[in-house]
Amino acid sequence: MCRPHLPEYNMVDVDTALRASAYSGKKGAGGSKGGDGKGSKIEPFEPAIHAEKERADAISMWIVIVFGISVAALMRFYMMPNMEGTQQALWLLPFLMIALIRPIHQILVPSKFFSVYTTGNWVRASFLYLFTWLALSFALVNPPLADIASPHLADAIDIADSEGISMTKLSGDVYEVRISQDSIPVLLALAVRDNVDAENSTMNLTIQKVGQMEPIVSVFGSVSEIAAAGPGDAFESVEPEDWRRGQRKNSLTNEYLGPKVAPHSHDVAMAWDLCPDGCGPGEYLVKVELYEEGDMVPWSTSRNSWSADFTISILQSSS
Numbered sequence: 001m002c003r004p005h006l007p008e009y010n011m012v013d014v015d016t017a018l019r020a021s022a023y024s025g026k027k028g029a030g031g032s033k034g035g036d037g038k039g040s041k042i043e044p045f046e047p048a049i050h051a052e053k054e055r056a057d058a059i060s061m062w063i064v065i066v067f068g069i070s071v072a073a074l075m076r077f078y079m080m081p082n083m084e085g086t087q088q089a090l091w092l093l094p095f096l097m098i099a100l101i102r103p104i105h106q107i108l109v110p111s112k113f114f115s116v117y118t119t120g121n122w123v124r125a126s127f128l129y130l131f132t133w134l135a136l137s138f139a140l141v142n143p144p145l146a147d148i149a150s151p152h153l154a155d156a157i158d159i160a161d162s163e164g165i166s167m168t169k170l171s172g173d174v175y176e177v178r179i180s181q182d183s184i185p186v187l188l189a190l191a192v193r194d195n196v197d198a199e200n201s202t203m204n205l206t207i208q209k210v211g212q213m214e215p216i217v218s219v220f221g222s223v224s225e226i227a228a229a230g231p232g233d234a235f236e237s238v239e240p241e242d243w244r245r246g247q248r249k250n251s252l253t254n255e256y257l258g259p260k261v262a263p264h265s266h267d268v269a270m271a272w273d274l275c276p277d278g279c280g281p282g283e284y285l286v287k288v289e290l291y292e293e294g295d296m297v298p299w300s301t302s303r304n305s306w307s308a309d310f311t312i313s314i315l316q317s318s319s
Helices: 014-031 047-082 091-108 119-140 223-226 233-234
Strands: 165-171 176-181 187-193 202-209 217-222 247-249 256-259 268-271 284-294 303-316
Touching: 014 303, 047 091, 047 119, 091 119, 187 202, 187 233, 202 223, 217 223, 223 233, 223 268
Parallel strands: 176 303
Antiparallel strands: 165 176, 187 268, 202 217, 202 284, 247 256, 284 303
């Protein structure tokens, strides 16, 4: 019975293979055209040098972290309590302190470690300092540790839709209303928002028609008390889709959140009827001042304040 012919395999020992590989590498490096005759070399690994570099990097990391924490604490507990509000120095001064990173290392780091630092070390140290300072500063000026944000309007102003309104447009602080009748009812809405407790903030609101001495609306007090006196119910009496600026949508679910003037459930929304007998052409000035006081406010005044002025311009439509 014939057996199938099997190919023969030559056995090569490890030593022969290593010698052949070394010879091939030398031959390829020297015989390549245009080459300089030098083969590639792997730098020898020195455990002692590597360990020294790791220790130098660790020392630098902790110096930069402590430096960033110190600057954030300095801004929060020394600079801010001596200011009445946000100033440019609160971010410009910490940013300029990047220039101190290298001198601090020269003072604190032994020379044998400092000598191994390169430009890459200073770049990484600068970014680590910035991120440390920003992260801690954000934590120190926001709840539950502090409150740097002022109460403000959720999204400007709006009016309820009614017969006779042909067009409305909000451009900056001017709300233009074009009407097709001699007069229309105007129900003005706004909403107060804050990052902690909007209801306990204080509001001073005046609405006045240009040319008249007496204001149409003049209220002062806590937002919760003002809303409970009737303006809160007046806002709720209007369906969300009946506000002229429309509703805000959730970009992910495509669901309506609420009217643009007060899209979130924690916004304290209010509305006032400016003209019980109807408003004709003219301009109406809306002045809003909001502030809060408390121990959580980091400024020297212990107050966060905000203000804005709006103009409602009612024009007779030409069509």
